[in-house]
Amino acid sequence: MKVSIDRDTCTGHGLCYLTAPRVFSDDDEGYGRVLGDGEVSAGDADDALRAAANCPERAVTASG
Amino acid sequence: MTAGTAAGMPLTLNDLPMPEHRDTAWRILHDHGRLIELDNGFAATRLDIVEAVMKNPEVFSSKEAFDSLGSPVPLVPIAFDPPEQTRYRRILQPFFSPRAIRPLEPELRRQVIELIEPIAERGECDFIADLSGKFPIQVFLTLFGLPLDMRDQFIVWKDAILEMSDASSAGVPEASEDGMRKAGELFMYLSDLVRHRRGAAGEDILSQLLRAEGDDELTDNEAVGLCFLFILAGLDTVMDALGFGMERLAGDPACRQEIVDNPAIIPAAIEELVRLDPPAPFVPRVTTREVVVDGQVLPKGTRVTSLLAVANRDGDERTDPYGISFTRGDNPHVSFGIGVHRCLGSHLARLEMRIVYEEWHRRIPVYRIADGSTPRVKWPRGTVGLQSLHLVIGQ
Numbered sequence: 001m002k003v004s005i006d007r008d009t010c011t012g013h014g015l016c017y018l019t020a021p022r023v024f025s026d027d028d029e030g031y032g033r034v035l036g037d038g039e040v041s042a043g044d045a046d047d048a049l050r051a052a053a054n055c056p057e058r059a060v061t062a063s064g
Numbered sequence: 065m066t067a068g069t070a071a072g073m074p075l076t077l078n079d080l081p082m083p084e085h086r087d088t089a090w091r092i093l094h095d096h097g098r099l100i101e102l103d104n105g106f107a108a109t110r111l112d113i114v115e116a117v118m119k120n121p122e123v124f125s126s127k128e129a130f131d132s133l134g135s136p137v138p139l140v141p142i143a144f145d146p147p148e149q150t151r152y153r154r155i156l157q158p159f160f161s162p163r164a165i166r167p168l169e170p171e172l173r174r175q176v177i178e179l180i181e182p183i184a185e186r187g188e189c190d191f192i193a194d195l196s197g198k199f200p201i202q203v204f205l206t207l208f209g210l211p212l213d214m215r216d217q218f219i220v221w222k223d224a225i226l227e228m229s230d231a232s233s234a235g236v237p238e239a240s241e242d243g244m245r246k247a248g249e250l251f252m253y254l255s256d257l258v259r260h261r262r263g264a265a266g267e268d269i270l271s272q273l274l275r276a277e278g279d280d281e282l283t284d285n286e287a288v289g290l291c292f293l294f295i296l297a298g299l300d301t302v303m304d305a306l307g308f309g310m311e312r313l314a315g316d317p318a319c320r321q322e323i324v325d326n327p328a329i330i331p332a333a334i335e336e337l338v339r340l341d342p343p344a345p346f347v348p349r350v351t352t353r354e355v356v357v358d359g360q361v362l363p364k365g366t367r368v369t370s371l372l373a374v375a376n377r378d379g380d381e382r383t384d385p386y387g388i389s390f391t392r393g394d395n396p397h398v399s400f401g402i403g404v405h406r407c408l409g410s411h412l413a414r415l416e417m418r419i420v421y422e423e424w425h426r427r428i429p430v431y432r433i434a435d436g437s438t439p440r441v442k443w444p445r446g447t448v449g450l451q452s453l454h455l456v457i458g459q
Binding site: 012014 | 119157158160161162163164331335393394395396397398400402403404406410411
């Protein structure tokens with residue numbers, strides 16, 4: 001699975017890194033960012049999907 | 065259904081049973097239609113329309129939408145649109161990020177414990193007057209490097225301003241004279257504060273903001289407007305969210321027990337409680353041009369209100385939307401708003417709520433609403449919250 005964040009749509013709710021802290025992190029301003037290259041291990045896939053579903057701005061994509 | 069709530073007829077917010085039956089009030093609005101006529105404008109009750117409105121500030125402007133808040137200075141940045149709003153946002157956002165506020169946690173936790181311990185000893189409280197009405201003001205004072213003994217003075221000032229804005233939006237100007245005087249006092253206090261903090265070396269948020277240079281430099285008026293906004297947006301909202309949350313927990317022993325048994329569930333509980341009871345559930349915008357929304361033509365200058373509590377109960381988006389569950393895996397809600405005006409203080413609000421729920425349930429696992437008392441929502445007003453919440457500790 002691969003995840004990405006649309007930086008133009010993210011407004012910094014922070015729910016992705018609260019929901020899936022092994023997949024996402026926060027930057028100094030509170031915007032979400034993808035950890036590593038965005039490749040998600042099978043063990044973190046559920047959290048990644050939940051993070052995408054919980055994003056109020058629909059800025060998080062998790063697919064594959 | 066009465067004639068006033070028949071589908072298609074304009075609704076009046078003040079007629080809704082908000083004080084004691086807010087879930088019913090939200091359901092009436094939901095069942096009335098997707099985009100409904102409400103008071104002197106329209107209101108969106110479904111998530112897709114709320115998203116379309118709140119993510120398009122060019123057409124749905126904030127600029128004229130906040131006239132009734134009664135501030136003597138422009139409310140930076142909620143009463144602005146991009147690009148001005150973008151500038152304020154860029155200046156402010158770093159101070160309210162999770163990283164920036166995390167260091168405050170130990171001090172805020174200490175303050176919460178100090179407020180809860182006497183309640184635990186006494187065995188009863190008015191949660192609003194004794195805890196949720198006090199703590200957010202202390203947080204503001206802490207952030208701004210002001211002495212905590214200013215708390216009760218700030219409560220008087222803040223209440224006066226909010227009452228004034230309610231009175232002016234209800235068209236009762238004479239009721240707001242006392243409020244005007246107190247708003248003037250607060251304005252003077254904040255203006256003096258801004259003057260003293262400019263050029264000062266303090267580590268409080270205001271001193272840091274006033275040190276910004278170049279494009280980010282704030283005028284005195286902008287800085288005072290920001291202080292007003294922090295007071296109007298950051299104090300009663302947390303008080304109200306906590307009051308509603310504790311009311312639901314007091315009435316739902318099973319949910320409360322989940323928190324007591326497993327404090328790790330508190331962040332999810334906060335999202336669910338805030339989904340059900342956003343304290344600022346009416347987000348106003350005014351159209352800048354004619355626009356078609358959900359098949360209806362709205363002329364320029366139309367007020368369009370996003371009803372966040374109703375959008376959060378959109379049955380297309382989740383199952384059992386009026387029920388309470390801390391184990392919804394997916395629980396997207398718009399209680400902190402969406403789009404460019406997403407609540408700047410959401411991370412701070414979540415931190416405040418988490419500390420209160422953690423420290424309260426650690427000390428007071430069993431409590432109920434006092435016999436003979438019925439929590440009532442202050443109504444009508446722009447933000448909603450309980451007037452009081454009398455709790456008795458123990459069975």
